[in-house]
Amino acid sequence: MESVRYEAPNNVEAAVRLLAGENGAKVLSGGTDLIVQMRLMNRVPTVFVDVKRIPRLSALALDAKGLRSGAAVPAATLYGNETIRKLWPGLAEATDLIGSSQIQGRATWAGNLCNASPAADSVPALIACGATVVIAGPKGERRVPVEQVNVGPGKTSLAPGEFIVEFEIPAPAAHSSDAYQRLIPRSEMDIAVVGAAVALTLDAGGVVKAARVVLGAVAPTAILVPDAAAALVGSKCEDAALERAGQAATAAAKPIDDRRGTVAYRKKIAAVLTRRVAKIAYDRARAR
Amino acid sequence: MAKVVFTGGLRTLVGAESIELEAARVVDLVAALYARYPALEGKLEGATVAIDGTLHHDARYQRLLPTSEVHFLAPIAGG
């Protein structure tokens, strides 16, 4: 019988040493993916490296430059923060969608990202906001945009011994906002059939200056859809522009058929959600 | 005489929609039916028996009136 160890280092270096030390080591944040998978799929690590005792990973700092959030800050703290909800309403609503209250007391962005499910809810929203992760590892620290962390279902670009220490999100420019929606058949406790996040920056006249459109659950990882963003730039998110953005989303979506949805359905919904989410982000940005 | 009404498979076996029989109790009625229609033998065991609209799960010794109408139904239970 295999035995499992549990370690809870209180600094980054110790965590790196533990993680680099053995192949079967796993970072434990909220455990809402890890523990479930261990039970269901019999994927038992040799050692859990619980990172919640490292002070830097639980810190939350907001200033003029933006947000710096420790990787182990739970979802409930993040969307419960009024400033975060005001500056990044889309990211907050995506975070609020994860599981239920019980899950949100534990679940983290880092876990959501490193579990590397294509359907993770916070990931498209983080990408739309231009979030970056700070990664610590045996060779020191590096900074990487969130969209470069996942490389496929269940796979990340993190090297052995590396883990995410914190998230940095730049303060939004004037007249900016974001939005996120997912489609699930039920109302909660379900996995996105399609997710869409849009972040927009407008000029003073309400014309879109910059846009980021991200889709979840329609490709091996969350994907940026530059064509959809381009369709929005220069518009006031009128129906025609939204329609073009939606078409670009459908074209970019490369989903699979599985128990949660079909290729054809997911491609259609990618367009619907892109249109709706862009409109919400636009209305929010106008109100700023 | 009690009236026995047949539906479905029983009707096929008996070849009639209903018949009249002299019987004081269901057990006597069943015996008389088996005697008259050998093909029925054993087919009425465990049936839910409707006597004048009331569905009995076990009607063996239920009394019948000369005016009674009897139906043999599939056993019913539930979930």
Place this chain on the structure above:
Amino acid sequence: MSNQNGSGSDRKFKVVGTRPIRHDGLDKVTGRANYGADLALPGMLQGAILRSPHAHARIKKLDVSKALAMPGVKAIVTSADFPEIGSGGMAAGESHIDPKDLQANIMARGKVLYHGHAVAAVAASTIEQAREACKMITVDYEVLKPVMTLAQALAKDAPILHEGRKAVGVPPLPEGDTNIMMRLANAKGDVDAAFKGADVVVEGWYEASMAHQGYIEPHATVVTTRENGQAEIWCSTQGPFAVKSMVAVTLQMDPNLIRVTPSEIGGGFGGKTTIYLEPVAVLLSRKARRPVKMVMSREEVFRATGPTSGTRIWAKLGVKKDGSFVAADTRMEFEAGGFAGSPMGAASMTLYAAYNIPNFRFEGLDIVVNRPKVAAYRAPGAPNAAYALETAIDELAQKLAIDPIDLRLKNAVKEGDVASYGPKYDRIGFIECLQAAKNHPQYKAPLGKNQGRGVGAGFWFNVGLQSSATVSINDDGSAVVRTGNPDIGGSRASMAITVAEELGIPVERVRPLVGDTDTVGYCDLTGGSRVTYATGMAVIEASKNVIEHLRARAATIWGCEVDAVEWRDGQAVGTNGASNNKPLSLADIAKQMAHTGGPIIASASVNPPAAGPGFGVHLCDIEVDPETGRSTVLRYLVVQDAGKAVHPSYVEGQFQGGAAQGIGWALWEEYLFDKDGKMENPGFLDYRMPVASDLPMIDTVVVEVPNPLHPYGVRGVGETPIVPPLATVGNAVSRAIGVRMHQLPMTPPRVLDAIETKKG
């Protein structure tokens, strides 16, 4: 929530109809209640089951020797350890189970018939050791082509699940090997001629997916055996006496050696009217000479325990312009799972039961497929049948431009009408339910864009069957009532209310208990909506017997004849000759029990007829997102005739629970299999039962048309609520999108497809 009285029984109740806190509530909300997996015995082993990785295969060789040598392993059981038994019927829940099939479902013999079918079991010191040992059992399979759908099962060259087994039932029956296990048929009048005379006819196929009961507590048991052959079984079940007889038959044991104690039960809905683990645990315990515990995982529950049948039903219904039904014709195909025995019989009896249809015909087929063997699920078979008929009625209402409730009112059965299954109806409340639904504010609430309102109705028999009860009096004047019916729907509260009503004491002074098979008199299982009706009757009788004792004791105290003592309003009152005495309360008499002859206790047993039909009418308002096909239930109403609601909260709870399950079945729940017949969604994440936020507060109207067969007028209420929702929800979706949908669940992709097909 409101109450509507039909012409009531004139008895004035004191406690019946009130809403006391349930006696088992505190333990349940504080986590103290002991469920199936909570018991632990000294020296207890843990059992695990090795399950088939194939949906259809022959077992060529099974070798357990390596597994037996694994650390901690104390015993291994395979089908070779079960006695060979012959065929023959036995009752279990709704369907009649062949004991041989029951046994082969518990442990595959020769062939595996679904993915997850048990092939061996291991008992070891720890669960991990038992699971590891399962992996070391080698099974040689000859993999066969799985038969996953009704169409595949009926195809000409279909692989046969049970070679050599002949179809039974009403001819014409298929010749030779077949996957059709039974055919039922019936007809009345001249159907073909009647259709020719109809003004409007609708016809179509209506499909529903297999659906699981979804009880929160997985199956669990602890068994200990003794050298003298006795077996003690603790388990989560709806019927301890049923477990006793099923274990006896599957192991060919003397039932006298078996004692079954039901644990607290975390839901059953029919799914715990049969057995899976108990005989296996008995055999493991015998071999290991140690107690053995077995607990299923959620995944095992989905893969290997009984859902209810998926169905394909073709239905045709004809009406006159004025809305009167003239003819109906139906063909029902029921998935039985790996072994014969779907609820097709009950479906065929309930199908037309709510309406007067002068000419009708039906054919029903019980068909085996390589899916888990179905088990009873709330009004088994009736929801599937009602889905077809009640949808067809809605289509007719639209074609005739008649209000759907009016169309039903025009054809609804009432007292004195002949039921489609033969006999005449006594007092029933269908018309009252339809009228209550029509008069409810929801029926008049305005509908917005993309919204639709569905109406549906349903019928269920509600059984009687055998029950016993014992009531005893404590010397402090409190009472205990004992029955053998596990409490799955608040029945403890109902039993206590009944005793309180009869004896005239506060309901808090009555302690309701559920006993084991050795400590209480025989009770048929908790199912068929029977407990408050039938076991309640036994409790009334037992209470009345207690009152006889109380009168006699009062007479002893007063030194008068029993005839001079009356029981009135909870006390002994003296009449002719004894009227000078101050009335004696139950507490007064209880205090003197020792002086007047010792403890007071009385029992009673009943085997009443079926409780009389329960009719229900549901309304559902739904909004469909036209771009995604996603449905949101806005409002939902359940109207049902309860006869008399003993504890209205639990009657409403049954209404709401049945509706919630039916809505889930209609919108989200379905079994998904891959091409090899492996279930792809064996968990609540992807087997989408509704969660609280998916549903609005379900409104209820309790109609009370007293049942003449019960002293209080009680009817069963537990099952009818799941009959109407499939059609009610489907009708709402179809009206919201303006296209008739014919397949459940109405998932977003299916609904979107229908919308887009309409747009062309």
